[in-house]
Amino acid sequence: MFEVAYYNPARHHQHDNLDNEQNYTQGPNYRPRMYGNAFHPGRFFQGKGIEGAQHHRRLPGAFGPASRNSYLAHTGESTVPLKPKVITIVRNGPKPRNNVKILLNRRSVQSFEQLMGDISEAFGPKWKTNKVRKLFTTRGREVQGVADFFRDDDVFIGVGNEPLTEHDVHEIIEEVYPDSPYAKNIMKDFERQKRKKLAQVKDPVKDIDADKRDSGFGEGSDGSNRDPDSEFVLYKGRPTEKGKRRNEYPRDLEVAMRLDKEKEKAAHEEKDRVRRQRMKMIDAERRAQEEESRKKRQVPDDGKVEDPFKKMKEQRDKEREEIRKRKDEERKKQEEDDKTRRDEERQRREKDKIDREQAEAAARERQAAAEKERAEREREKAERRAARDKEKEQKEQEAREKERELKEKVNAEKREKHHSEKQEKDVKETESDKHGKERGHGEKDDKVKEVVTEREDKNSEKNDKIIADNKEKDNKEAERRKKKTGKNRIVRKTKLERQISNDNHVLAKYELGRTLGDGNFAIVRLSKMKATGVEYAMKVIDKPKLKGKEHMVENEIEIMKDCNHPNIVKLYEEYETSDKIYLVMELVKGGDLFDAITQSVKFGEVDSAHMVKDLCSALFYLHSRIIVHRDLKPENLLVHRNKDMTISLKLADFGLAMDVKEAIYTVCGTPTYVAPEILSEIGYGLEVDMWAVGVITYILLCGFPPFRSPDRNQTELFEFIKAGEYEFLSPYWDNISSSAKDLIEHLLVVDKKRRYTAIDVLCHPWILCGGDVSGMDGARIEELKKTSRKELETQAALNLESYQKMKEKRALTG
Numbered sequence: 001m002f003e004v005a006y007y008n009p010a011r012h013h014q015h016d017n018l019d020n021e022q023n024y025t026q027g028p029n030y031r032p033r034m035y036g037n038a039f040h041p042g043r044f045f046q047g048k049g050i051e052g053a054q055h056h057r058r059l060p061g062a063f064g065p066a067s068r069n070s071y072l073a074h075t076g077e078s079t080v081p082l083k084p085k086v087i088t089i090v091r092n093g094p095k096p097r098n099n100v101k102i103l104l105n106r107r108s109v110q111s112f113e114q115l116m117g118d119i120s121e122a123f124g125p126k127w128k129t130n131k132v133r134k135l136f137t138t139r140g141r142e143v144q145g146v147a148d149f150f151r152d153d154d155v156f157i158g159v160g161n162e163p164l165t166e167h168d169v170h171e172i173i174e175e176v177y178p179d180s181p182y183a184k185n186i187m188k189d190f191e192r193q194k195r196k197k198l199a200q201v202k203d204p205v206k207d208i209d210a211d212k213r214d215s216g217f218g219e220g221s222d223g224s225n226r227d228p229d230s231e232f233v234l235y236k237g238r239p240t241e242k243g244k245r246r247n248e249y250p251r252d253l254e255v256a257m258r259l260d261k262e263k264e265k266a267a268h269e270e271k272d273r274v275r276r277q278r279m280k281m282i283d284a285e286r287r288a289q290e291e292e293s294r295k296k297r298q299v300p301d302d303g304k305v306e307d308p309f310k311k312m313k314e315q316r317d318k319e320r321e322e323i324r325k326r327k328d329e330e331r332k333k334q335e336e337d338d339k340t341r342r343d344e345e346r347q348r349r350e351k352d353k354i355d356r357e358q359a360e361a362a363a364r365e366r367q368a369a370a371e372k373e374r375a376e377r378e379r380e381k382a383e384r385r386a387a388r389d390k391e392k393e394q395k396e397q398e399a400r401e402k403e404r405e406l407k408e409k410v411n412a413e414k415r416e417k418h419h420s421e422k423q424e425k426d427v428k429e430t431e432s433d434k435h436g437k438e439r440g441h442g443e444k445d446d447k448v449k450e451v452v453t454e455r456e457d458k459n460s461e462k463n464d465k466i467i468a469d470n471k472e473k474d475n476k477e478a479e480r481r482k483k484k485t486g487k488n489r490i491v492r493k494t495k496l497e498r499q500i501s502n503d504n505h506v507l508a509k510y511e512l513g514r515t516l517g518d519g520n521f522a523i524v525r526l527s528k529m530k531a532t533g534v535e536y537a538m539k540v541i542d543k544p545k546l547k548g549k550e551h552m553v554e555n556e557i558e559i560m561k562d563c564n565h566p567n568i569v570k571l572y573e574e575y576e577t578s579d580k581i582y583l584v585m586e587l588v589k590g591g592d593l594f595d596a597i598t599q600s601v602k603f604g605e606v607d608s609a610h611m612v613k614d615l616c617s618a619l620f621y622l623h624s625r626i627i628v629h630r631d632l633k634p635e636n637l638l639v640h641r642n643k644d645m646t647i648s649l650k651l652a653d654f655g656l657a658m659d660v661k662e663a664i665y666t667v668c669g670t671p672t673y674v675a676p677e678i679l680s681e682i683g684y685g686l687e688v689d690m691w692a693v694g695v696i697t698y699i700l701l702c703g704f705p706p707f708r709s710p711d712r713n714q715t716e717l718f719e720f721i722k723a724g725e726y727e728f729l730s731p732y733w734d735n736i737s738s739s740a741k742d743l744i745e746h747l748l749v750v751d752k753k754r755r756y757t758a759i760d761v762l763c764h765p766w767i768l769c770g771g772d773v774s775g776m777d778g779a780r781i782e783e784l785k786k787t788s789r790k791e792l793e794t795q796a797a798l799n800l801e802s803y804q805k806m807k808e809k810r811a812l813t814g
């Protein structure tokens with residue numbers, strides 16, 4: 001802290017100058033100011049740069065006496081600028097004007113703005129709404145910085161948004177220096193100069209605008225070319241309510257002071273100018289020297305010695321920057337590439353998806369079209385088949401008619417013959433009677449004649465009785481033969497002999513066991529005759545399922561019951577109930593050949609040859625009776641395992657079998673085994689079975705069929721069959737004998753006339769040698785072939801004869 005020394009020259013004159021004061025500042029509303037204890041030295045305003053301040057808010061005599069410094073400033077005495085000083089701030093505004101005194105310490109002032117804020121605050125609680133925005137000296141200079149406070153002036157005029165007029169300044173000077181003669185002189189001078197200057201100044205606004213940037217303080221205020229009038233620039237304030245600016249200048253007051261100071265300042269300025277010029281020269285000289293030495297040392301332009309580390313660092317930074325840039329570029333490029341790749345990928349996926357969908361749609365359409373076409377074909381086929389079946393039915397009907405007629409004819413002839421024989425006998429008896437009569441019975445002659453005549457008359461009546469008697473005799477004979485052949489020999493019954501029964505009756509006789517297999521219309525079950533304990537295979541046919549195909553079962557039964565061959569499944573009994581037909585058959589325990597192939601995949605040539613021989617033996621038997629099976633396939637060949645572990649086959653399922661009286665056109669069978677002539681619909685016969693033998697033989701030896709469609713396309717398969725296109729695929733056929741292949745080649749022949757018959761097969765060397773021709777002598781084989789053929793042909797003739805006789809006999813017996 002330091003003490004403030006006050007010097008108040010006005011204090012002694014305050015009462016004396018009241019009138020003058022009034023005269024000088026009065027206006028119509030002038031209110032005389034109270035003087036006296038206007039200054040309170042004990043209170044100072046505390047701010048950052050302000051040591052203390054005394055408020056005088058609208059107190060009478062608000063203006064205290066000016067300090068010595070202020071006085072000296074006006075008298076032109078020099079001051080000590082950086083010492084702490086007390087300054088008076090007069091707030092411009094309506095009278096009485098407020099003022100504050102502030103003790104300023106140059107060192108503790110931080111900024112001009114802060115100081116301005118503190119000054120505003122010093123004017124009391126309403127300072128925020130009535131801020132001091134600018135400060136002027138009593139000479140009209142604007143305070144621009146802190147340094148301005150420490151020059152000659154110690155009284156300043158604080159201005160807010162309101163304008164500061166010349167009149168205001170006059171009033172304030174009068175208030176601050178009420179009794180000073182100097183102030184009066186100033187005013188006079190001011191008026192005089194004003195008049196003079198106003199006359200000289202052509203465009204004051206221009207001058208003011210040019211000069212208002214220069215407050216007259218600080219560095220800029222010492223320019224020698226400056227217009228002296230510019231120092232009178234005052235604060236213009238805001239536009240008036242009417243929007244006009246009040247550009248009024250207190251020049252008159254200041255002119256005198258300015259002129260006084262001008263000379264002094266000019267001298268100072270001249271000194272300064274010379275000094276600065278000298279300094280400039282010295283500075284230029286120094287720079288030149290430095291430049292020279294820098295060049296010598298090759299130092300950089302900034303005048304500093306080049307730092308190698310700094311250079312390295314710069315170099316490194318530069319490199320890093322380049323690397324970073326390069327990486328950025330690479331990254332950007334990579335990102336662009338990735339984006340392009342992703343876009344391409346997405347486009348490709350979308351295209352694929354569209355292609356796939358189109359392909360699927362096209363496939364669906366194709367499939368739908370194919371299905372439609374297939375359905376159409378099936379429909380046409382079914383129509384053709386129905387037509388053929390109808391035709392066949394008619395033919396069969398006709399045949400049955402013929403047969404019945406023939407039977408009737410035969411019966412008539414028989415009856416005729418029998419009748420004539422009887423008559424002959426009667427005649428003979430009559431003759432002997434006649435002889436007897438002649439030998440003593442002559443009286444009876446007339447009676448005999450009567451009897452003969454009577455018999456002749458009753459001939460027709462008796463015929464029926466005789467036929468009935470004969471039938472009875474036949475039945476008795478059959479019964480007798482049955483008893484004679486033993487218990488295991490079951491006499492096969494004719495169709496007429498089918499026992500009409502009920503399920504309970506069958507189940508009372510047979511015990512039904514597990515299912516052995518099933519087909520389209522039937523289920524085959526293991527069964528045991530309760531009385532004997534002998535096992536059979538019981539085929540239980542579902543009649544409702546048969547609807548429309550009853551003739552097939554009739555065929556099957558008709559043919560089976562006439563067959564008696566070791567390689568054909570035997571039929572022993574048949575029962576019919578309201579909804580079922582029971583067929584009691586020979587039991588074959590080894591399952592079917594299909595399962596056997598599935599288990600073994602394929603068979604050796606020896607086993608295969610034996611199986612083919614069995615099959616062809618059965619076919620030889622059937623074919624010699626002119627019966628075609630039409631459904632030869634591994635599923636219908638039952639496997640019988642012999643005690644010596646060899647396999648025998650037994651032919652079953654005669655559902656499609658039939659007598660061949662003429663060419664058959666019915667398309668039937670199983671696709672893999674069907675013969676080309678069935679497909680070509682040119683009419684077929686027994687040969688179709690031999691084609692199937694060829695297919696089965698092929699399968700036995702390699703495990704797969706000769707005609708295959710890779711796409712399981714039946715049309716394609718049939719095309720292969722019709723063309724007879726097959727091959728002995730390597731490596732499967734590499735080790736199979738040419739003899740076996742030769743047999744197959746003679747069976748899978750499209751031309752049915754050139755195709756091997758069952759006799760041909762049974763006489764083929766491969767069959768004759770049991771699948772092993774290696775050790776067989778050629779001549780021996782030829783001899784065997786001949787004898788075998790001869791035997792078979794004879795046998796075939798006998799078979800046919802006996803079959804025909806049997807048929808005839810059956811026809812005769814009704």
Ligand SMILES: Nc1ncnc2c1ncn2[C@@H]1O[C@H](COP(=O)(O)OP(=O)(O)OP(=O)(O)O)[C@@H](O)[C@H]1O
Pocket residue numbers: 516517518519520521522523524537539569585586587588589591592635636638652653654655
């Ligand atoms: N005598 C039998 N001994 C043992 N099993 C048999 C016998 N007969 C048939 N089977 C078994 O029953 C299955 C069906 O027999 P079968 O073929 O006679 O019936 P299906 O109804 O005529 O058949 P599909 O509908 O194929 O013509 C045969 O595949 C076989 O496995």
